[in-house]
Amino acid sequence: MMLTDLFENDDMKLINLLPQEGAVHYYGKILDKATADAYFEKCRSELSWEHDRSFIYGKEIVTKRKIAWYADELVSYTYSGYTKMASAWPSFLQEIKQVVESHCGDVFNSCLCNFYHSGAEGMGWHSDAEKDLVENGVIAALSLGGERKFLFKHKGTGEKASLVLEHGSLLIMKGSTQANWLHSLPKTKKDVEPRVSLTFRQMR
Numbered sequence: 001m002m003l004t005d006l007f008e009n010d011d012m013k014l015i016n017l018l019p020q021e022g023a024v025h026y027y028g029k030i031l032d033k034a035t036a037d038a039y040f041e042k043c044r045s046e047l048s049w050e051h052d053r054s055f056i057y058g059k060e061i062v063t064k065r066k067i068a069w070y071a072d073e074l075v076s077y078t079y080s081g082y083t084k085m086a087s088a089w090p091s092f093l094q095e096i097k098q099v100v101e102s103h104c105g106d107v108f109n110s111c112l113c114n115f116y117h118s119g120a121e122g123m124g125w126h127s128d129a130e131k132d133l134v135e136n137g138v139i140a141a142l143s144l145g146g147e148r149k150f151l152f153k154h155k156g157t158g159e160k161a162s163l164v165l166e167h168g169s170l171l172i173m174k175g176s177t178q179a180n181w182l183h184s185l186p187k188t189k190k191d192v193e194p195r196v197s198l199t200f201r202q203m204r
């Protein structure tokens with residue numbers, strides 16, 4: 001490595017987990033355990049969790065996983081035949097948003113929160129490139145609770161990458177990641193603790 005390479009990035013521990021056509025940075029644990037524990041508990045008890053619903057091939061799908069959605073403006077968005085309304089930010093979630101923003105240097109105006117009760121719940125292969133999101137925008141995912149594996153698969157070559165999302169950790173997906181890669185949170189037979197992910201997003 002040349003000396004100049006060391007200075008290309010302010011934060012030297014950051015390496016791109018994707019080999020091509022996108023950028024995924026894992027910051028590791030950005031919260032100490034006590035703070036992460038307290039935020040997990042607040043999220044679990046205070047966010048307005050609902051099952052996610054969609055219509056796929058004319059059939060209504062209700063997820064076991066629960067979601068909650070917050071945004072600067074109380075916008076709604078429609079996908080798969082359902083219109084969802086954003087809620088106003090609880091102050092502790094805004095506090096977390098600021099911590100996340102201070103780490104990655106990007107600014108977010110919404111947060112989709114996921115609650116996985118156990119390893120029997122996960123999220124299948126998808127990318128987050130809805131038309132309501134800024135094109136090639138940044139998504140920052142803060143993980144709280146049980147550790148889970150997270151996978152990436154290239155849409156063209158099928159190439160894979162994976163990592164473990166720890167309690168209190170931050171993962172950033174940016175650039176052309178959503179255009180070129182799918183990601184998933186696989187279900188697991190392991191006895192894992194409940195998990196919350198806070199996915200901060202940039203909406204148009």
Ligand SMILES: O=C(O)CCC(=O)C(=O)O
Binds near residue numbers: 185197199
């Ligand atoms: O739970 C996670 O860490 C990721 C969830 C996800 O991919 C999403 O909300 O789009």
Ligand SMILES: [Fe+2]
Binds near residue numbers: 126127128
């Ligand atoms: Fe996603």
